[in-house]
C-alpha cells in the first residue's frame with residue numbers, strides 16, 4: 001500500500017481579516033487500503049485530499065506520499081495518484097467518454113492497446129453504450145462515473161475520490177461501491193455516504209479543519225452521528 005504521511009501539515013489562506021486556517025496542524029500516517037474522510041460541509045475534506053495529490057501545498061509542515069514530498073516532487077506523486085473531482089466537468093474535456101479515456105491512456109499505454117483498454121474500463125462501469133455519445137447528452141451521474149473511468153484507466157496506485165457519488169442514483173451508488181470493493185488499489189474517499197464510510201477500514205472525521213475522530217469505519221461513523229446529533233439537539237437524543 002501507499003504510505004501517506006502528514007507531519008504537522010497545515011493549510012492557511014490569506015483573508016481580508018488576516019488569514020484563515022483550513023487545516024490545523026495535522027500529523028497522521030495512512031496505510032490502510034480503504035480510508036474515508038467524512039464531516040460537515042466546509043470541514044476541510046477536499047482540502048485534505050488536494051494536499052495528497054500536490055494540488056495544494058501545505059503552508060506549514062510536510063505531506064509525503066511513499067516518501068515523496070508533495071512540495072518538491074509533485075510530478076512523481078501524480079504518476080502514482082489519481083484524483084477524481086466532484087465536478088466531472090473538471091475531468092471530461094473531450095467530446096466523448098471514449099476519447100477522454102483514450103486521452104488519459106496516452107500517459108501509460110501504447111497506442112495500439114488504448115482502444116481495448118478504454119472499452120474494458122467503460123464496460124466495467126456500465127458506460128459501454130454511452131462511450132461514443134456526446135458528453136453533453138449524458139446525465140450528471142453518467143458524467144460522474146465517466147470521470148472515474150478516466151482516472152481508473154491509468155491504474156493509479158492510490159485513488160483519491162472527492163465526493164464521487166453526489167450525483168449518483170441508488171443503482172449507480174451501489175455500482176460505485178462494488179467497483180471500489182473490487183479495486184486492488186488503495187482508495188481514499190471523501191464522502192457524505194455514511195454507509196460507504198462505515199465499510200472502510202479507517203475513517204477520519206473532520207470538523208473545522210481538524211481531525212476530531214480517527215477510528216475504524218463503524219465506530220467513526222457512529223461518533224460522527226453522535227457529534228452531529230448533539231450539536232443539533234444539545235443535551236437531547238443522540
Ligand SMILES: Nc1ncnc2c1ncn2[C@@H]1O[C@H](COP(=O)(O)OP(=O)(O)OP(=O)(O)O)[C@@H](O)[C@H]1O
Nearest residue numbers: 013020022039040041042043044045046047048163
Ligand atoms: N482559497 C480559499 N480561501 C478561503 N477559504 C477557502 C479557500 N479554499 C477553501 N476555503 C474554505 O475552506 C473550508 C473547507 O473547504 P473544503 O472544500 O475543504 O470543505 P469540504 O469539507 O470538502 O466541504 P464540502 O462537504 O462542502 O465539499 C470551506 O469553508 C471553504 O469555503
